[in-house]
Amino acid sequence: MENQQDSSQMAIVRDDRDGCVVLTLTGELNALSSHALRAAVGEALEAGGTRFVVDLAGVPFIDSSGLGALVAGLKQAKLAGGTMVLAGLREQARVIFEITMAYRLFDIVGSADAATELLVV
Amino acid sequence: MIRVTVPGRLEDVGSLRTAVLGLADTCAAHPDRPSPELLYAWALAVYEAGTNVVLHGLTDIGPAPIELAIELLRGHVAFWLLDHGHVNREWGAARTPEALDEHGRGLAIIRAVMEAAAYGRADDGRNVLLMLGRLGGATPA
Numbered sequence: 686m687e688n689q690q691d692s693s694q695m696a697i698v699r700d701d702r703d704g705c706v707v708l709t710l711t712g713e714l715n716a717l718s719s720h721a722l723r724a725a726v727g728e729a730l731e732a733g734g735t736r737f738v739v740d741l742a743g744v745p746f747i748d749s750s751g752l753g754a755l756v757a758g759l760k761q762a763k764l765a766g767g768t769m770v771l772a773g774l775r776e777q778a779r780v781i782f783e784i785t786m787a788y789r790l791f792d793i794v795g796s797a798d799a800a801t802e803l804l805v806v
Numbered sequence: 807m808i809r810v811t812v813p814g815r816l817e818d819v820g821s822l823r824t825a826v827l828g829l830a831d832t833c834a835a836h837p838d839r840p841s842p843e844l845l846y847a848w849a850l851a852v853y854e855a856g857t858n859v860v861l862h863g864l865t866d867i868g869p870a871p872i873e874l875a876i877e878l879l880r881g882h883v884a885f886w887l888l889d890h891g892h893v894n895r896e897w898g899a900a901r902t903p904e905a906l907d908e909h910g911r912g913l914a915i916i917r918a919v920m921e922a923a924a925y926g927r928a929d930d931g932r933n934v935l936l937m938l939g940r941l942g943g944a945t946p947a
Contacts, residue, residue, distance in 0.1 A: 716857050717816050746823075749854055749911035757908045780846045784918050784946050785903075785911055 706734035711743035714751030726758040735767025742773030814869040838942035851919040863891025
């Protein structure tokens with residue numbers, strides 16, 4: 686497990702588990718911090734990762750920049766032959782997914798463990 | 807009327823969201839008080855508007871005050887966002903983003919959440935974005 690970029694508002698911890706790249710985010714995913722997520726996904730892709738779990742249990746709020754970073758990560762993962770599953774989406778963070786109907790793009794499950802199980806099938 | 811002024815930096819825009827969420831207390835006794843989900847949606851829309859000002863209106867100006875005024879009307883809540891930045895020329899030209907677009911959702915969120923939104927110039931020369939949320943309205947989805 687390695688600690689990756691910290692922004693002023695969000696920390697990302699990467700854990701490679703069962704062939705999946707699990708990115709655990711803590712803090713708001715917004716215009717200030719979304720670049721860190723893009724960078725973390727980019728680095729993992731360069732290292733050969735294609736199956737991503739983004740654990741959002743520690744993310745109280747996501748804005749359109751944060752959603753854009755998630756969409757970008759999903760697109761890159763799919764281009765690499767993999768995918769991205771979101772886990773632990775909290776109540777206030779879920780709002781943007783419902784308003785934009787972005788929930789149609791992602792598999793969203795309750796926990797990172799459930800997400801890795803989904804990807805390891 | 808609730809008034810909040812923030813310095814116009816990305817790290818300060820969250821205070822606009824906090825002000826909107828404070829409506830939970832202001833409207834606690836209102837028969838059409840907004841649900842938590844609707845409040846979250848309003849807070850997101852106002853936040854997106856504030857972020858838009860910082861990212862597009864103040865880019866070469868630097869931090870300048872952004873003022874939010876919240877007014878409880880009959881049947882609606884009015885959110886006035888005022889700034890000294892450049893005019894947002896995207897407002898009238900905003901398109902609906904495609905599903906896999908990575909950008910451009912901010913204005914679409916405002917339009918989806920608010921019953922009405924209008925952009926113009928205040929008497930004091932500031933840009934003003936007026937957003938109306940309907941009390942008793944359903945959470946947009």
